[in-house]
Amino acid sequence: xxFKSSNRxxxxxxWVFLAAPMLLLTVFVFFPILFAFFVSFFDxxxxxxxxxxxxxxxxxxxxxxPVFRKAFRNTVIYTLGVVPTQTLLALILAFLMNQKFPGxxxxxxxxxxxxxxxxxxxxxxxxxxxxxxxxxxxxxxQIGITSNIDWLTNPNTVLVSIMMLNIWTTSGYFMISFxxxxxxxxxxxxxxxxxDGATTWQQFWKITVPMVRPVTYFVVVxxxxxxxxxxxxxxVMSSGGPDNASTTMSYYAYKNSFKYFRFGFGAxxxxxxxxxxxxxxxxxxxxxPAET
Amino acid sequence: MKKLIFFALLFSAAALYVGPFLFSIxxxxxxKKNVFEWPIELIPSVATLENYASVxxxxxxxxxVLNSVIVTLIQTIANVFFSALxxxxxxxxxxxxxxxxFALLLSSLMIPAIILxxxxxxxxxxxxxxxxxxxxxxxxxVTIPNIFLMKQFFETIPRDLxxxxxxxxxxxxxxxxxxxxxxxxxxxxxxxxxTFQGSWNEFLWPVIATYTKxxxxxxxxxxxxxxxxxxxxxxxxxxxxxVSLPTLMIFLIFQRYFxxxxxxxxxxx
Numbered sequence: 001x002x003f004k005s006s007n008r009x010x011x012x013x014x015w016v017f018l019a020a021p022m023l024l025l026t027v028f029v030f031f032p033i034l035f036a037f038f039v040s041f042f043d044x045x046x047x048x049x050x051x052x053x054x055x056x057x058x059x060x061x062x063x064x065x066p067v068f069r070k071a072f073r074n075t076v077i078y079t080l081g082v083v084p085t086q087t088l089l090a091l092i093l094a095f096l097m098n099q100k101f102p103g104x105x106x107x108x109x110x111x112x113x114x115x116x117x118x119x120x121x122x123x124x125x126x127x128x129x130x131x132x133x134x135x136x137x138x139x140x141x142q143i144g145i146t147s148n149i150d151w152l153t154n155p156n157t158v159l160v161s162i163m164m165l166n167i168w169t170t171s172g173y174f175m176i177s178f179x180x181x182x183x184x185x186x187x188x189x190x191x192x193x194x195x196d197g198a199t200t201w202q203q204f205w206k207i208t209v210p211m212v213r214p215v216t217y218f219v220v221v222x223x224x225x226x227x228x229x230x231x232x233x234x235x236v237m238s239s240g241g242p243d244n245a246s247t248t249m250s251y252y253a254y255k256n257s258f259k260y261f262r263f264g265f266g267a268x269x270x271x272x273x274x275x276x277x278x279x280x281x282x283x284x285x286x287x288x289p290a291e292t
Numbered sequence: 293m294k295k296l297i298f299f300a301l302l303f304s305a306a307a308l309y310v311g312p313f314l315f316s317i318x319x320x321x322x323x324k325k326n327v328f329e330w331p332i333e334l335i336p337s338v339a340t341l342e343n344y345a346s347v348x349x350x351x352x353x354x355x356x357v358l359n360s361v362i363v364t365l366i367q368t369i370a371n372v373f374f375s376a377l378x379x380x381x382x383x384x385x386x387x388x389x390x391x392x393x394f395a396l397l398l399s400s401l402m403i404p405a406i407i408l409x410x411x412x413x414x415x416x417x418x419x420x421x422x423x424x425x426x427x428x429x430x431x432x433x434v435t436i437p438n439i440f441l442m443k444q445f446f447e448t449i450p451r452d453l454x455x456x457x458x459x460x461x462x463x464x465x466x467x468x469x470x471x472x473x474x475x476x477x478x479x480x481x482x483x484x485x486x487t488f489q490g491s492w493n494e495f496l497w498p499v500i501a502t503y504t505k506x507x508x509x510x511x512x513x514x515x516x517x518x519x520x521x522x523x524x525x526x527x528x529x530x531x532x533x534x535v536s537l538p539t540l541m542i543f544l545i546f547q548r549y550f551x552x553x554x555x556x557x558x559x560x561x
Binding site: 007096120 | 294298299301302305306308309310312313316319374375378380381385386388390393396397400402403405406407408409411412413414415417430431432433434436439464465468489492493495496499500510511512514515518525528529532535536539540543544
């Protein structure tokens with residue numbers, strides 16, 4: 001006997017169930033993706049009535065803009081600085097948290113705290129920390145280093161300062177991913193290594209690091225995507241300044257779109273950024289796959 | 293000795309992660325408006341609750357709280373409902389082009405958020421919804437990761453359950469509503485918690501979708517304050533503490549779900 005309802009009935013209910021979610025996704029995700037490409041070929045300015053077709057002119061203009069080149073350079077430096085540091089830090093924290101000791105949950109919460117807090121809140125706190133009479137300079141003075149830098153208005157330190165904040169906020173988040181990976185490693189591996197006289201340090205590099213390769217892959221991809229798109233912190237802490245020293249590519253796209261209302265140009269910049277993200281993740285998949 | 297080093301390392305790391313919050317709490321109680329006296333007072337000599345009172349009295353803070361609460365609540369409820377509906381359809385129903393549509397969802401996950409900003413703004417502008425609640429809320433009523441989460445959860449529920457109901461002549465909506473939803477509390481809770489946290493902290497979209505002070509959500513309001521209140525740090529810090537409290541409470545109550553969620557998203561790859 002066949003109890004399954006007919007395919008027609010199932011199809012009917014599927015459309016009933018999917019109608020509202022798919023309508024929303026079409027209007028706010030699927031259509032905008034295509035629309036972004038469309039807009040990028042026009043001189044689409046919110047303040048002007050005419051929207052002439054300009055072909056690839058926006059893309060050419062983006063590449064010729066020295067500010068874009070600076071934003072590109074900043075984004076690359078940012079990503080190269082943040083991704084390896086926060087990945088390693090997250091792994092070390094997870095390794096520490098995977099040991100058995102009292103108060104483990106409390107420590108885990110402590111490391112996770114920055115990740116669940118609003119990026120605006122953490123940015124504001126760090127504006128104070130980085131200001132000239134702020135906490136960072138105070139702590140430096142306590143250990144005998146006299147520093148008179150206003151970290152966020154100095155073009156040499158602003159980008160590094162925002163990078164440090166990002167590492168601080170996301171390393172705890174990725175720690176949880178690693179922790180899950182670590183808990184899948186059979187204890188017997190460590191026991192065997194200990195019998196053979198391996199130190200904790202050797203166990204970490206010879207067992208832990210290779211065994212969590214799939215998680216590492218995931219973490220690196222996610223943090224690459226996050227770093228390429230860093231926006232909130234730049235917006236709150238420096239507005240891309242001074243002299244564009246902290247303008248990243250997403251802030252550049254935002255500024256051209258919503259400060260100068262050059263939507264076509266901004267869309268082109270966003271699409272270039274998306275292409276770079278795709279390219280990077282593809283390269284990683286090709287040359288540094290999750291499994292060997 | 294080894295244990296000593298371990299705990300020393302652990303405590304200094306924890307101090308680095310919690311320290312900035314402790315200092316912001318300390319500043320928020322500082323009675324002096326100018327906290328930039330050298331040397332810094334790590335613990336205020338004169339403590340006061342005045343800054344917290346001032347946040348509510350002198351800023352449009354109550355309005356921002358209201359905006360954030362409205363946006364967050366509607367988006368959370370809608371995400372739970374819509375992602376359960378869509379997740380059920382993808383997990384349990386046959387329909388033509390199912391795999392194609394699912395692949396479409398999957399691939400649009402890879403599109404960076406920044407690419408959607410300009411078109412989303414133009415669409416809402418055409419609908420005259422910029423700087424309205426609808427404009428703030430609509431684009432995030434349903435999100436693809438939540439649909440995945442529900443689909444995966446529904447796939448783990450045994451077939452027998454719905455087949456018995458089908459024999460009894462239940463419609464699929466009743467099966468969904470009376471059988472699947474009640475046993476899906478853990479997954480629904482996870483969706484609710486993530487959406488709550490994401491909506492409450494969301495900055496990029498509200499920054500673009502609003503332009504008058506009375507329509508700001510809390511993060512946007514606080515971000516603009518940072519420019520205006522350069523000198524009044526105690527007030528600013530009191531505000532940021534208040535903004536952080538709801539997500540902190542949710543986290544402390546539902547910690548398990550947070551950790552499980554991040555963990556499962558990490559091992560899926």
